[in-house]
Amino acid sequence: MGMPVVAPPGWSLEARTARDTQGFVVSPFAHLPVAVALFLDAGKARRGWLRAVRQAAPATRADGQQQGRSAAIAFTATGLAALGLGEAELRGFERPFWEGMHHPDRRRRLGDLPGDGGATTLVEGGPRWSGNPKGADPTPLTVHALLVLYAADAADLDAWRVEVESVLDAQSVSAACELPLSLRFDRHGVAREHFGFADGLSQPIPYGDAVRRKDSGPQPDPWHGVPLGDFLFGHPNSHNEPSPGPAVEEKSAAGDATGFFDLGRNGSYLVVRELHQDVAAFWRSMEAAAAALGDPTKDGRWVAERAVGREMDGDLLLPGGKTLPRVPYAPHGPDNAFGFRATDRHGFGCPVGSHVRRSNPRDGLAPDDESAPDLLKSANNHRLLRRGRKFGDDFPADGQDDGKTRGLLFMALNTDITRQFEFVQQTWILNRAFATLQGETDPLCGPAGPFTVPDDPLRWRFGVETFIRFAGGEYFFLPGMAALDWLEARP
Ligand code: HEM
Known part of the structure; x- marks a missing residue:
């Protein structure tokens, strides 16, 4: 097998931003070809489950990605509600996020309505998972969080996964479903999707004060330059304003509002x-x-x-x-x-x-x-x-x-x-x-x-x-x- 053709991203983040950003944002973890996506149901979880899960599978930071294992973690709106965010706090996120991908208006935009002429095609029986609360239309499985574990080889991934699963078990968090992920390079080192085509080739190249370009290419890149704020909250975006992420009120022990915490900072939406x-x-x-x-x-x-x-x-x-x-x-x-x-x-x-x-x-x-x-x-x-x-x-x-x-x-x-x-x-x-x-x-x-x-x-x-x-x-x-x-x- 040759060198993977998944081009290493030609950019990274300056130190302060990198420390606060998940490595998933800056890297496809091409050096870690095996992975598993665990779709977590934390509906019956014990208090403190997130701490335990983060100890077993700490989300990799953007300045620490050369490890043999990496992880990324993200939450649905239902998952944030289960972690204690109230209605008003959730409304600080963009509408599609708190409505969810299976809200009728979102499904209309995405073509996901069954029987609609211009639509995507749904699997038989309809989509099986979403962030929708139990009992709500239309999926049988509820997902609160997505935890992706990346490892260098299958043996190490399995060992890690056993550790993580025992922690999940102890916290009464279950995997509503899971998918084994791979890049599986061909003999030329090309990562191909299942139809056989090289994939993962064309990507935007973020620019802005918080971006470090690794190669000598012009900044911004003439074809693929996109302001960092289109991928990371709090940085200037395509509209020349800091991309608006969610902010939450902070309260003193006595319950008085003391200011706002920028919950979105250096985060993003993951579709x-x-x-x-x-x-x-x-x-x-x-x-x-x-x-x-x-x-x-x-x-x-x-x-x-x-x-x-x-x-x-x-x-x-x-x-x-x-x-x-x-x-x-x-x-x-x-x-x-x-x-x-x-x-x-x-x-x-x-x-x-x-x-x-x-x-x-x-x-x-x-x-x-x-x-x-x-x-x-x-x-x-x-x-x-x-x-x-x-x-x-x-x-x-x-x-x-x-x-x-x-x-x-x-x-x-x-x-x-x-x-x-x-x-x-x-x-x-x-x-x-x-x-x-x-x-x-x-x-x-x-x-x-x-x-x-x-x-x-x-x-x-x-x-x-x-x-x-x-x-x-x-x-x-x-x-x-x-x-x-x-x-x-x-x-
Ligand atoms: C199973 C479904 C899909 C397959 C097999 C697939 C396959 C591919 C392949 C082979 C490429 C060209 C290689 C590359 O530039 O990485 C590509 C590019 C791309 N795909 Fe898909 N794709 C799928 C679904 C989607 C969906 C649902 C979207 C977005 C809604 C999407 C967005 C893109 C974008 C933005 C590019 C890059 C285009 C460019 O910048 O030149 N793809 N896809």
Whole structure:
């Protein structure tokens, strides 16, 4: 196995911010390829459970990530309520957070309503977990907190997990569900998602006073520069103001208000969605679409690469069947310093409706060259810092469907759920009138339907099936270190 192509982030945080921030924010922990996501139900927990859990699995700090084990912890609104936050305190968070991902209005935006034409597809029986309190619609399992444990190898992860589980047991906290996560690099060191595509390539590069750029690149990065405040509360964001996080009133022993504690400081919202991937159905659909094209030069892989919008190893698709030149498996992986306006305005290379072009159109929505910089800037108001990993075994190499459940645990950080995650999903990914397209959505994430591949002189248009299903999810609060101490000390 070569060096992992998950590029080490080219940035870190200055010391004071790093001390107060979870390492999860600055690192995908690529040096720790095995992990488990424990979705905790603390509904019957003993007082002080958070302290005990933090002792067994201390959240890794942004300045201490070179350890053999790392952990991250985040809470749902229900989880914060169980830790003693009152209604008024919860209202200090953004509406989508305290409403939750399964609130009817949030489900409408996200396309998660069953039977809705423009929607995502739900697993059979509906999503199984959320932060919703027991008995509330629509999921059977209630999650109060998410604890992710990362380790260097399976043996160490198992040993650690046994320790953590015995602590959870003693505290009457249970895992409502859990998912084993992995990066599972291929022989070239490329982390691939289950369909076989290199993943985790394109990320925003935060800038601002609290950011330390590790490489010599320009600050801000011309293509991916996004103010730190879009990912960390309390720092200047895309609107040039400190991103507003929750603040809570502090009281003296006598109960008098003494001021406010900045609970959000150096924390973020963590969007989590468990997405099941049907690999056999994906390739069946791609092969069927290729067959319908009746062009022997275009096979299932050709269609799949257009649906994703990158070549399977991650290279950008350029017009004329070219990819961006690069050294194969270079340490920093495929080139990501590009827009679409100059080289691929019509999407003859990377289709306008492909997954990557919908989830980050860069400057590609500009109507003319002059407006391209502005459109790039506004597209960058909707960036997500992705930290997801796949779960489940790899699809069998012989191509025979083993019927096992596998997929992506989508995890993304942002400080404005409405402007960032929900916007990307609603206005780009699931938009039936995205750019110049009509009546189609993201070929990966959307429902079965048509998909257009622009070409010269004539475009290709074919049908794609559904192969990704939503199985559970929630909006979490990923606190900074001082906020974790505050939550732990809460009477
Ligand atoms: C199982 C479901 C999904 C799969 C298999 C998947 C796969 C991929 C792949 C292969 C890439 C290209 C490699 C890269 O840049 O990392 C990518 C990029 C991306 N995806 Fe997804 N994705 C999924 C769901 C989602 C969802 C639900 C969202 C957001 C709502 C999303 C947002 C993004 C973004 C923002 C990018 C980067 C685009 C760019 O900056 O060029 N993905 N995805």
